[in-house]
Amino acid sequence: xxxxxxxxxxxxxxxxxxxxxxxxxxxxxxxxxxxxxxxxxxxxxxxxxxxxxxxxxxxxxxxxxxxxxxxxxxxxxxxxxxxxxxxxxxxxxxxxxxxxxxxxxxxxxxxxxxxxxxxxxx
Numbered sequence: 612x613x614x615x616x617x618x619x620x621x622x623x624x625x626x627x628x629x630x631x632x633x634x635x636x637x638x639x640x641x642x643x644x645x646x647x648x649x650x651x652x653x654x655x656x657x658x659x660x661x662x663x664x665x666x667x668x669x670x671x672x673x674x675x676x677x678x679x680x681x682x683x684x685x686x687x688x689x690x691x692x693x694x695x696x697x698x699x700x701x702x703x704x705x706x707x708x709x710x711x712x713x714x715x716x717x718x719x720x721x722x723x724x725x726x727x728x729x730x731x732x733x
Contacts, residue, residue, distance in 0.1 A: 624670075626673050627697075628669075629672075634658075638666055639689055641655055645688065647687060673693060674690060675689065675690060675693050676690060
């Protein structure tokens, strides 16, 4: 099995699915500064510890969070590598947004008599 196939088999959740939920995005923001035990993480959210653990599991399955045992405690930390992949994928499509925004800017900045016309580039 190739390295890419092995990584895909390891990931049970897609990065897009994982970051789609606002609670999971909040968890990532919390973990960006370092490792935290699940009890400390749970204290930041208005939900049960098992509910937070479920969100952490989804993030871990997507490769966005790493966990390690320290005695009886499980500690979590963010792993930004999947987000870097996502950023480079999105960067390719950014040029399309830039073109649309440039066309809109040109349209808005045109003289008043032309404002009633449809912009052909949009």
